[in-house]
Amino acid sequence: MSIRGSAPVRSKTLRMKLRFVPHTLALRHAFGIASNTRTSTPAMLVEVEHDGVTGYGEAAMPPYLGESQETAAAFLAKVNLGQFRDPFCLEEILPSIDALAPGNTAAKAAVDIALHDWVGKKLGAPWHRIWGLDVAKAPLTSFTIGIDTPEIVREKTRDASIYRIIKVKLGRDAATDRQLIETIREVTDTPITVDANQGWADREAALKMIEWLAERRVNFIEQPMPKAALDDTAWLRERSPLPLIADESCQRLVDVAKLQGVFDGINLKLMKCTGLREAHKMITLARALNLKVMLGCMTETSCAISAAAQLSPLVDWADLDGALLIKDDPFDGAKFTDGKIIPTNGAGIGAAKR
Missing domain, CATH: 3.30.390.10 (Enolase-like, N-terminal domain)
Incomplete structure (x- = not known):
């Protein structure tokens, strides 16, 4: 084939x-x-x-x-x-x-x-105008720092100095997680969001880690526990000093309603939910259920990022740094401006081939 x-x-x-x-x-x-x-x-x-x-x-x-x-x-x-x-x-x-x-x-x-x-x-017309949205209301976007050695983490953190929110990948073990956060805090006091990627299996240990993170200017925690552990996550949410956001637990529209009372919000990604049509429906339903909404991404070109950016005025948090993490972007599109990923006024998704 x-x-x-x-x-x-x-x-x-x-x-x-x-x-x-x-x-x-x-x-x-x-x-x-x-x-x-x-x-x-x-x-x-x-x-x-x-x-x-x-x-x-x-x-x-x-x-x-x-x-x-x-x-x-x-x-x-x-x-x-x-x-x-x-x-x-x-x-x-x-x-x-x-x-x-x-x-x-x-x-x-x-x-x-x-x-x-x-x-x-x-x-x-661009889709943000078709939907009647004001791009000035788009939230700040975070910039992701993955798990790495302290030396590389310091380098990545210094390189990220222009970003106003840092997203940190955690979840391997408590010692590694704490070291990564402490290493970043050696370099900057920029607000942090944490993505544990289902890495904390024990709810008591997860609560202790979240309490520790809350003292280090962390805004919220994505997917602290395995995606199927909804009862444990609900227990954790009742006690957590920080909001919990569903990532792997929230794939598509059918998942949203069952997360009410388990998480404080959802992270939706076009690659998980089949695109803009379903993402827009997920945002509408999440709002009806009083859930916060985060708009995330994979490592992507400016094509997919520009598409997601059309929805950004509708959400509370954005994590649309995917095109910033790749070397040779084959598209021009949404731009990083004053802490935000802002869609262009180009028609459609606002992306063009280089």
């Missing part, structure tokens, strides 16, 4: 074309989380072309997602956009694509983003 390819087009009147090509994102620094360290992220770049307009999309697939360039290519080869009469009918097209196979959320997100880009370009 060829990884590069195009999906079939069977309509004589509607020539909507889907193309995809693999791309590997080389990282500026090795990226360490609780379970692994990597130096690159596999991706798939997608295009939807119709009526002289091309929309861009992207699937970014860190290994823990369970997707790869091979699985994305196999899924995308099944997508037949030619069966749909009108590219504007996203509420018809995207559920149909979702139903083709379980999982494959990043591959599905790539098509979702490309179709949203196409629609926005056809309308001549």
